[in-house]
Amino acid sequence: MNVLIVDDDRTNLLILATLVRRIDDAEPVTMDNPFDAVAWLRDNSPDLILLDQMMPGMDGLTLLRHIRADSRLDTVPVVMITADIATGIRLQALEEGCNDFLTKPILVPEVQARMRNLLALRQSRILLRDRAALLSAEVERVTAALQRQGEELVHRLSCAAEYRDPETGAHLERMSRYSRIIAETAGYDGDFAAQLMAAAPMHDVGKIGIPDMILLKPGRLTPEEMTVMRQHTTIGHGILAGSDIPLMRLAAEIALTHHERYDGNGYPNGQAGDDIPVSGRIVAIADVFDALTSTRPYKPAWSLAKARSHMQKAGGQHFDPVYLDAFLSSWDQVCEIYETFADKQAEPSLDEV
Structure with a gap:
């Protein structure tokens, strides 16, 4: 599982990447420039995104809008990291599709717990999606089999009628x-x-x-x-x-x-x-x-x-x-x-x- 971390503070990137590696099967992808993150996301779909709110050139809310505008990423959980505890910022982030918040300075146990929970939720959604796809394929297979059976019955009964x-x-x-x-x-x-x-x-x-x-x-x-x-x-x-x-x-x-x-x-x-x-x-x-x-x-x-x-x-x-x-x-x-x-x-x- 890939965890994208976007923060202009290299120290924060290092700390968060270390915490991600402590989670089984999780691998961090770190970027200190939000524009690089936008480019990377065009061809990649991570399982979790951690992004800082206060960044030069593009803040976290703007980057969040780019993420949610991509239909491939609409179910990827996003956690916003901010030192601003103002209610207005949080409400706006929630309206834009943010899933959770971390407040600076971060608490290591809290960060680990939230990441584990969100990654587990992501895995569950993927499993449900895959199961739905398998069920859909099975329904199509059974439907096609019934169609073939029906066509064979029609053919055989039609032949019987022709004999008469x-x-x-x-x-x-x-x-x-x-x-x-x-x-x-x-x-x-x-x-x-x-x-x-x-x-x-x-x-x-x-x-x-x-x-x-x-x-x-x-x-x-x-x-x-x-x-x-x-x-x-x-x-x-x-x-x-x-x-x-x-x-x-x-x-x-x-x-x-x-x-x-x-x-x-x-x-x-x-x-x-x-x-x-x-x-x-x-x-x-x-x-x-x-x-x-x-x-x-x-x-x-x-x-x-x-x-x-x-x-x-x-x-x-x-x-x-x-x-x-x-x-x-x-x-x-x-x-x-x-x-x-x-x-x-x-x-x-x-x-x-």
Whole structure:
């Protein structure tokens, strides 16, 4: 531990330096010129500072102000040594950040006791700071591990849903990226946009619970079959809800709300406007657009222009107009994703060659 001593009296410097060396692990740094001390402090951070009040060129109060103006030194204890016992000087020093006082002529036992106490306090603060840093690093590590676990669960459950609904192709890849673009363009921070992209592929995980005769039926569903199909929202929410992992909670929210409509005519709960979570309003746009531009058993893929026109007409009805504008204003990125992650064409069978 370094103890900086600033005093224009060389005798005082010698006495104080001797007393510092009597303290275990303490080493004095002595200076008889306060300007030299200011220069030294630019690159060094002692554990305790002892400074004289009455010095030529710069008094102790002025030097104290320099010390406290440096954020690196704001917790370093400072003891002012003064022959002036006036209350005004002491109050001013306290207001400037002085921690303690020594009165000349100094008493050796008093000086040693005060230095030991202040150095012990300094060590305790450093240990607390280091412990806080370690705890912060551990929290970050655990949080990152939970994030990875959540992402792995999302990936595995999304793969399971794809096995039940093989017609989706690269749907999950595209719609999750569309969702991220909407969030970023709408002004959300990168963390939320990334979380949304990671959770969006879980939107249809509830289809695991839909019978094959309905899920894989070629052609349109009857009203009764549609009622069963719509249950995938609540089934998906039931699978994902209640997790301690934030990503899974977000995925549960998306699974439940991505078929709600801005005008309140969606399902399963008929929510409207801002009552629908942001995640559900964003994913609804990405999901519908990709469904329109993808081939399904009951329809051919729409052109991008036709899908865009349809989406524009549905603003304020099916879709939140703010997020729809964010989507359409990023049209170049949308087209790039569409091309990059296009569905692969099936290879022709030997009978077709």
